[in-house]
Amino acid sequence: MSNPVAIFLITVGVIFDLLGCLGLIRLPDVYNRLQAATKSVTLGTCMILFGTFLEFGFTSGGIKALICLIFVLLTSPTAAHALARGSHISGFKLWEGSKMDKLEEDKGK
Amino acid sequence: MKKKLTQFTAYFIIWLLLTWSLHFQEVMVGIVVALIATALTRDLFPDEMIKFLNPVRLLWAIFYILYLIFYIILANFDVAYRVLNPSLPIAPGIVKVKTGLKSELAKTFLANSITLTPGTLTVEVVEDNYYIHWIYISTEDPKRQKQIIIDRFEWILRRIFE
Structure with a gap:
């Protein structure tokens, strides 16, 4: 590892991934956990991949990292949406401290 | 062809x-x-992908990506603040907001952008209505909710897709 910017990006990326994992443990229900997991893990992973690109430059490995970055950015929110929707359809209730659930209210209509 | x-x-x-x-x-x-x-x-x-051949739309799309990255970074500090705070400051719930966008691709992009921005996660889309899980509901007024969640992206997406 020679590029200081790459080292910085990868370090910060790992810290964000770690925060996402901490969110998975601390937050109460599946929806809140998805929030933490999606946001932190998307940026964390993207930063690690971008750091990899900076380290390897325009070589076969570096370009692959860059393409993975774009795919992670596109697929991770879609996956989170699918998981949240699936959980709600199969009847997972929101945490008892939640303020409102407009989707549950509209289901009967 | x-x-x-x-x-x-x-x-x-x-x-x-x-x-x-x-x-x-x-x-x-x-x-x-x-x-x-x-x-x-x-x-x-999607048929609408061809629209990106238009340079003006492409420039707006590039601006949109930079704009989105700014909000993604903001979202991560938001998550960090909520997760590290010992009192766990959350007041979650699912809210309903209505979009004015017509194009299907624009709606998909909006749903994904909402998921990546601070505190919000798209749970379900029914025609024009988005059901969004919000980690900290700061206001009960639907108009104000729309303003906070959707308006910051809607105007750019309209320029890209419509």
């Missing part, structure tokens, strides 16, 4: 980037693979 050509070019460019070599054999295989992929994904590829 125009759509198929766009599709083929896009696949071929991705292939060239993935192999990162201009060797004759690689290029030949790339053309074959791109042709097969074009035939297989004819129905999956």
Whole structure:
């Protein structure tokens, strides 16, 4: 590892991934956990991949990292949406401290 | 025809980037693979993608990506604040907001952008209505909710897709 910017990006990326994992443990229900997991893990992973690109430059490995970055950015929110929707359809209730659930209210209509 | 050509070019460019070599054999295989992929994904590829050939829309799309990255970074500090705070400051719930966007692709982008921005996660989309899980509901007024969640993206997406 020679590029200081790459080292910085990868370090910060790992810290964000770690925060996402901490969110998975601390937050109460599946929806809140998805929030933490999606946001932190998307940026964390993207930063690690971008750091990899900076380290390897325009070589076969570096370009692959860059393409993975774009795919992670596109697929991770879609996956989170699918998981949240699936959980709600199969009847997972929101945490008892939640303020409102407009989707549950509209289901009967 | 125009759509198929766009599709083929896009696949071929991705292939060239993935192999990162201009060797004759690689290029030949790339053309074959791109042709097969074009035939297989004819129905999956959205018609509206062709709109990106317009330079003005493309410039707005590039601006949108930078704008989105700013909000993604903000979202991460938001998550960090909520997760590290010992009192766990959350007041979650699912809210309903209505969008004015008509294009299907624009709605998809909006749903994904909402998921990546601070405190919000798209749970379900029914026609014009988004059901959004919000980690900290700061206001009960639907108009104000729309303003906070959707308005910051809607105006750019309208310029890109409509």
